[in-house]
Amino acid sequence: MKLSGLLAVFSLLCADRTCLGLSHPKPACRYPPSQWCRSLEIALECKVQKQCMEVNATRPNQAVPPVSVALYYESMCPDCRVFLTQQLFPTWTMLQDIMAVTLVPYGNAKEIPSANSPFTCQHGQPECRGNMIEACIIHLMGHSAAFHIIYCMESSADVLSAAQPCLQLYAPSVSWSSVESCVEGSLGNQLMHKNAAMTRALNPAHTHVPWVTLNGEYTEENEDKATLSLFQLVCQLYKGVKPPACTGAAVRLNRSFC
Template sequence: MRSTVYLSGLLAAFLLFCTYRTCFGMSHPKPACRYPPSQWCRSLEIALECKVQKQCMEVNAIRPNQTVPPVSVTLYYESMCPDCRIFITQQLFPTWTMLQDIMAVTLVPYGNAQVKNSDTFDLEHLDYYKLHGEPECRGNMIEACIIHLTGHSAAFHIIYCMESSADVLNAAQPCLQLYAPSIAWSTVDSCVEGGLGYQLMHKNAVMTRALNPAHTYVPWVTINGVIKQKNSTSGSLDYACTGAAVRLNRSLC
């Protein structure tokens, strides 16, 4: 129990730091190396080449006992929500890249959707209504299919690639080819166009609607199943972690 509290506190402190400064903005180098950020601390040789040996040493210094279960962070979000995209690309993904040994991320693309015929799940007549229209419905389903087909760890790289692009939908195929070349795009397309995509969306709908307390906006974050409210003590990990506290009063999805 104490280990879980320690890990939650460590993760909270790290993300809270991002509330007041751009993550890694003051010291994070921009090396010209041939490895993605997720690999920078894999070995000393890579860290030296990418000029991040100091940062990797600091991460290793605070790394806890590997037998301790990782902190479970779940993000409920929408693929087209601007604030969700900011949170994923500027906060959650960079944090996970550095702390993935102690942090397990689950992505739930659904958000503020409303489901028609949800009580009697019918693939032919199930409709999803999204804040940003049909493109977001498709974006959510594409990302749900990618998570299902590749697993959360690999999918996180792909979804980060999509969410950081100018066009989320058009980036889906090249991002998949970049980070999961063994998965054919036709497999994702079949998932989206077929019954599997609707089943995955229905599962995400059930998870989102089961939140207690219910979510009131996205991005909505839970740690080990518990939402951290804005008025809680240090360790607040909900929308305040998007990097600019002034956004709290005027920009929620």
């Protein structure tokens, strides 16, 4: 759901305290605002079904394929963290209806034949663990649901220390033990092997991270544009009718609540 939609929903809920009969109005649900419109069940529980339907009505034609953006990165690479937190996540927040994001945490890591530590990473073993935690979260939740958690981790001072509280904040129904089981078990290594294979298969081969492909292709021109303004680039590449976020057009929602 777009940030503008979330703000609209929140303002609708909080606009009329007399109507709601609450001194501190808030939805009686266990989900953060970023997930209110994720499913009908959540919308009903959080009492925002009407608002979610209105926001969904403004979405572009779903028959037009979204712009595919894939980020090949490392969890503790400073440039990767800047791009993810300052370009990719804000753009996805506003344009997720017309873009699909794939996150591939691996980057310049190396896969080595060792039973104890099959991967080495550019920024040491803590980064290898960060990569695997994020890969496990993506596997357990899918890219869209996991993106909020990974953004939370990457925008924090300590990526590893932030992992558990970020998961509890954005996915309270997912246990940290399930992530730990993935990381400590064979599944984590399998996921990293998959990411390694995806990274090695890049054509042209990646020479640095962050490495960004759009609709499956990499060009230096698009990399420069993405670094400058990924938002404008996604709007430019989308083949359907541009959403209001791209054009700046105002969207009027029904603001009656009672």
